[in-house]
Amino acid sequence: MKLSRRQFIGGTAAAAAGAALFNFNLLTKSVTAADDSLEEMKTFRNVCPRNCYDTCGQISYVQNGILKKVEGDPKHGYTNGKLCLKGYTYTRRVYSPDRVKYPMKQTPRGSGNWTRISWDEAMDTIAKKILELKSRYGSTLPICFNKYSGNFGIVHYGAEGTMSSIGYTTRALGTPCWPAGIDAQTYDFGTLYSNDPEDMVNAKYLILWGQNAAWTAIHTLPFINKARERGAKLVVIDPVLTSTASKADLYIQINSSTDGALALGMARYILDNNWVDWDYARNNSVGFDEWVDYLKTNITLDWASEKTGVPQDIIREIAREYATTKPASMWVGYGMQRHINGGQNVRIIDALGVMTGNVGKSGGGVNYGHLETWGFSYNAMVNPAPKGSKGFIGPDGKEGDRNINMNNFAHDVMAQNDPPVKMLWLACRNPGSQDPDTNAIEKMFAAMEFVVTVDSFFNKTVQMSDIVLPATTHFEDWDVMASYWHYWIGINQRAIDPLYESKSDVEIAMLLSEKMNALEPGSCTFPTSGTPEEWAAKEFNPGIHSLLGISDYRELIEGPRKAKMTPASWADGKFRTPSKKIEIHSDLAEKNGLPALPVWVEDMKAPEKYPIRLFTPHPQHGLHSQFQNLDWMMTANPEPKVEIHPVLAAKYGISEGDKVKIYNDLGSIIVKAHLTRTTSPEVIVSYEAWYKDSNFNVNYTLKATPSDMGKQATGNNGVAFHDNFVTIEKA
Amino acid sequence: MVQTKGEVFLMRECAEQRTLEKYQAKINLLLALSRFFDQGGEQLPKTLEPLNKAAAVLVQSEGPKELESAVKILEEYLNSSPEVYQALTYEFNRLFVGPAAPKAPPYESVYRSAEGLVMQEQTLAVRKMYLREGLHSQEQGHEPDDFIGTELEFMAYLLSRALSSQQEQNLSAAQYYLELHREFCSKHMEQWVEAFAQAIGRSTDYPLFTALSKILVAGTQSSFCK
Ligand code: SF4
Numbered sequence: 006m007k008l009s010r011r012q013f014i015g016g017t018a019a020a021a022a023g024a025a026l027f028n029f030n031l032l033t034k035s036v037t038a039a040d041d042s043l044e045e046m047k048t049f050r051n052v053c054p055r056n057c058y059d060t061c062g063q064i065s066y067v068q069n070g071i072l073k074k075v076e077g078d079p080k081h082g083y084t085n086g087k088l089c090l091k092g093y094t095y096t097r098r099v100y101s102p103d104r105v106k107y108p109m110k111q112t113p114r115g116s117g118n119w120t121r122i123s124w125d126e127a128m129d130t131i132a133k134k135i136l137e138l139k140s141r142y143g144s145t146l147p148i149c150f151n152k153y154s155g156n157f158g159i160v161h162y163g164a165e166g167t168m169s170s171i172g173y174t175t176r177a178l179g180t181p182c183w184p185a186g187i188d189a190q191t192y193d194f195g196t197l198y199s200n201d202p203e204d205m206v207n208a209k210y211l212i213l214w215g216q217n218a219a220w221t222a223i224h225t226l227p228f229i230n231k232a233r234e235r236g237a238k239l240v241v242i243d244p245v246l247t248s249t250a251s252k253a254d255l256y257i258q259i260n261s262s263t264d265g266a267l268a269l270g271m272a273r274y275i276l277d278n279n280w281v282d283w284d285y286a287r288n289n290s291v292g293f294d295e296w297v298d299y300l301k302t303n304i305t306l307d308w309a310s311e312k313t314g315v316p317q318d319i320i321r322e323i324a325r326e327y328a329t330t331k332p333a334s335m336w337v338g339y340g341m342q343r344h345i346n347g348g349q350n351v352r353i354i355d356a357l358g359v360m361t362g363n364v365g366k367s368g369g370g371v372n373y374g375h376l377e378t379w380g381f382s383y384n385a386m387v388n389p390a391p392k393g394s395k396g397f398i399g400p401d402g403k404e405g406d407r408n409i410n411m412n413n414f415a416h417d418v419m420a421q422n423d424p425p426v427k428m429l430w431l432a433c434r435n436p437g438s439q440d441p442d443t444n445a446i447e448k449m450f451a452a453m454e455f456v457v458t459v460d461s462f463f464n465k466t467v468q469m470s471d472i473v474l475p476a477t478t479h480f481e482d483w484d485v486m487a488s489y490w491h492y493w494i495g496i497n498q499r500a501i502d503p504l505y506e507s508k509s510d511v512e513i514a515m516l517l518s519e520k521m522n523a524l525e526p527g528s529c530t531f532p533t534s535g536t537p538e539e540w541a542a543k544e545f546n547p548g549i550h551s552l553l554g555i556s557d558y559r560e561l562i563e564g565p566r567k568a569k570m571t572p573a574s575w576a577d578g579k580f581r582t583p584s585k586k587i588e589i590h591s592d593l594a595e596k597n598g599l600p601a602l603p604v605w606v607e608d609m610k611a612p613e614k615y616p617i618r619l620f621t622p623h624p625q626h627g628l629h630s631q632f633q634n635l636d637w638m639m640t641a642n643p644e645p646k647v648e649i650h651p652v653l654a655a656k657y658g659i660s661e662g663d664k665v666k667i668y669n670d671l672g673s674i675i676v677k678a679h680l681t682r683t684t685s686p687e688v689i690v691s692y693e694a695w696y697k698d699s700n701f702n703v704n705y706t707l708k709a710t711p712s713d714m715g716k717q718a719t720g721n722n723g724v725a726f727h728d729n730f731v732t733i734e735k736a
Numbered sequence: 737m738v739q740t741k742g743e744v745f746l747m748r749e750c751a752e753q754r755t756l757e758k759y760q761a762k763i764n765l766l767l768a769l770s771r772f773f774d775q776g777g778e779q780l781p782k783t784l785e786p787l788n789k790a791a792a793v794l795v796q797s798e799g800p801k802e803l804e805s806a807v808k809i810l811e812e813y814l815n816s817s818p819e820v821y822q823a824l825t826y827e828f829n830r831l832f833v834g835p836a837a838p839k840a841p842p843y844e845s846v847y848r849s850a851e852g853l854v855m856q857e858q859t860l861a862v863r864k865m866y867l868r869e870g871l872h873s874q875e876q877g878h879e880p881d882d883f884i885g886t887e888l889e890f891m892a893y894l895l896s897r898a899l900s901s902q903q904e905q906n907l908s909a910a911q912y913y914l915e916l917h918r919e920f921c922s923k924h925m926e927q928w929v930e931a932f933a934q935a936i937g938r939s940t941d942y943p944l945f946t947a948l949s950k951i952l953v954a955g956t957q958s959s960f961c962k
Pocket of ligand 1: 053054055057058059060061088089090091092093222223224628
């Protein structure tokens with residue numbers, strides 16, 4: 006019954022609309038009848054998309070549209086129904102009140118003055134800026150794109166696709182994490198291609214070089230433990246007594262950056278005792294005898310021991326055991342190649358594997374990682390530049406994107422002047438926290454006209470942006486994920502609706518395309534339709550289908566699939582080098598200005614002024630700048646620390662819990678001291694991370710020193726993250 | 737706390753203009769508060785005035801005296817310069833929206849769940865209460881159902897229904913809605929509004945938001961027809 010306003014309120018002028026005229030703003034009438042019952046629990050398949058060895062299969066439990074818990078997928082043969090500490094915090098990540106919820110604009114950049122804007126306004130602002138830059142400079146090259154490992158889902162390559170579709174842009178090219186080792190294996194074998202990690206159960210002997218699986222690849226441990234139950238010995242070589250090292254049968258605290266010297270010492274001893282697998286080495290490689298000559302002439306155990314700090318009898322012990330216990334597996338971690346001689350050290354370790362005939366064998370291998378299962382369509386990534394786009398003329402005379410070095414990002418952005426870079430677009434990336442030389446990064450951001458960041462949390466990069474666009478989490482998206490370690494591929498279903506106004510990179514691209522084409526028809530080629538599931542479906546192709554033995558992506562909803570590949574990489578002996586053999590002598594390396602052979606290359610020496618090496622390895626409670634900001638992690642690990650050997654601490658008058666200033670010419674950080682003998686007196690350790698409400702960042706002191714390799718396969722050399730020298734004082 | 741029956745009785749007894757006006761004033765205040773949170777910091781020039789008016793009316797009609805100063809503060813902000821409004825927008829977002837972790841997230845479960853997260857059991861409980869009235873949040877699944885603005889709107893709605901039922905002489909319906917309102921208040925709003933207000937008070941230097949938090953607490957008490 007509708008009463009007249011006058012009847013209803015009895016003529017009270019002050020009163021506004023009454024019940025019958027109730028105007029809902031936030032609530033609405035339900036069409037369906039009230040249902041108080043709890044909906045049945047639904048499950049979905051997901052895959053953890055982080056930059057992590059494990060790429061875990063996950064099952065999300067959803068009730069009433071709410072993500073209740075996340076568990077490991079028991080059908081995933083490698084991750085086996087379990088997650089890591091980070092994986093079990095996912096509900097806290099999705100439902101953290103800290104998430105970036107809406108598109109927001111900051112005026113001016115860095116002020117902390119944020120206004121909420123609609124998606125339409127955000128897209129309008131961004132599109133107009135792109136078009137204005139394009140008309141000002143005659144191309145979209147002033148727009149620089151930087152994306153890396155925030156989410157490795159294949160559909161997320163739609164972020165690259167966003168850029169391709171507006172024209173030729175400036176691109177941060179490279180990979181910060183592992184390029185030196187990739188190139189090493191590219192020179193040696195033709196590419197990186199590791200054994201199935203599940204195959205480690207067949208190893209009779211295991212060496213982990215600079216690899217802290219207990220923190221960063223926890224799901225490999227059960228396979229290693231299985232091998233140990235069968236009698237295998239586990240050796241861990243690391244400058245730091247890590248959690249993994251503490252579980253080893255033998256832990257070797259090696260001088261940083263001297264892994265190659267140790268491998269050379271081992272090789273010499275193996276040679277002297279004729280434990281060499283001459284047949285394998287000579288039949289499968291080129292340049293082996295040349296290297297043997299080098300060993301004979303240049304390498305002694307004395308020298309190796311002196312270099313590495315490893316006693317000679319230990320070198321003899323592991324050399325004998327590694328060469329005579331077949332098959333023996335080596336796992337080369339990414340930490341050990343983050344040096345100016347890191348790639349070369351990996352090449353030497355590769356040669357050690359070849360010399361003993363451990364390559365191409367089940368239970369063996371020099372295992373680093375692989376990309377064999379990544380043959381997707383990259384449909385969201387490949388969009389033609391709009392007609393008439395002007396690009397950068399590369400050295401090969403071809404017109405295209407202008408590539409700059411991701412690993413010297415601040416410098417390279419600033420160095421462009423024809424045309425200069427004026428706008429940044431960041432997706433799956435937090436250079437404010439992760440790039441070397443944070444001061445330089447801050448300056449470079451400040452010099453930009455416009456910065457757009459897509460993210461889920463308010464990190465340092467968002468802090469330095471004009472516009473932040475809220476990113477979905479992987480539970481709110483369709484996607485497909487492969488691993489760079491194990492051989493499984495899993496589908497990632499949309500388990501819950503996107504929270505607030507968050508969107509995926511592809512959804513953002515579609516919106517931008519609509520807007521750009523409305524403003525200037527033909528200015529963007531990104532498609533403007535497709536459901537998230539359709540986008541994921543398009544990433545599949547016959548190659549992936551046959552690799553997984555499926556005919557439709559939906560079959561993955563029944564469970565992840567393992568690629569049909571032999572457990573031992575290179576078992577067929579078909580190497581992908583120019584000579585089709587293992588190239589102990591690599592002409593390609595030589596052509597690129599590197600030694601042709603896996604010979605010793607000197608490590609970086611500490612400058613007199615800054616005699617202490619600052620190690621900034623991967624943390625336990627986070628992954629780069631992800632996870633550590635969440636409540637559980639902040640409770641378990643509330644503040645950053647620097648680990649200092651008591652002898653070194655005493656020298657600088659530092660006690661447990663003291664605030665320590667760590668500095669060099671580049672910058673400084675202040676952090677609490679933790680005295681421990683897990684590190685050596687030459688090395689202090691502070692884990693890279695982004696803590697909530699903190700400007701702590703290990704990269705303030707880190708110079709963008711390139712590692713020796715990476716350019717061949719990834720476009721740019723890596724960063725020598727672990728060649729960072731500082732001094733300390735009580736703060 | 738007044739018993740529901742008593743309240744209805746009281747309402748019947750004082751079924752004069754004044755009491756009805758007071759109900760209406762309360763409804764208006766709840767709605768004004770709801771809009772204030774929902775429309776966001778950017779719309780403060782539009783949402784502050786109705787909020788001030790509604791609060792002033794309630795204070796006049798025997799509202800809690802301690803609110804007088806809060807209402808005055810609101811009033812002082814009414815004719816703010818664009819610069820001041822701009823600063824208030826930023827502060828609003830810093831407190832309630834983001835993109836930095838908001839100082840006072842406007843969701844019930846953040847304060848009440850053991851987890852301190854959104855989308856927890858309280859969120860679902862609120863959703864169920866809306867459903868009892870055949871209602872749901874327009875953004876269900878995207879925005880937490882226990883967003884302060886939505887809860888305030890629901891309370892306003894329940895009181896409106898009570899009032900119109902009363903007008904229609906449907907006393908059992910009026911009683912039903914008042915009971916539901918009381919239940920919602922005691923099970924939800926009253927369970928967190930203080931903590932929310934404290935989070936605001938702790939985090940801001942702007943008198944506007946402290947005043948707002950006081951009005952919010954006072955305006956959401958279930959008993960008011962004393
Ligand atoms: S972070 Fe790594 S180990 Fe942890 S859940 Fe994700 S993929 Fe698995």
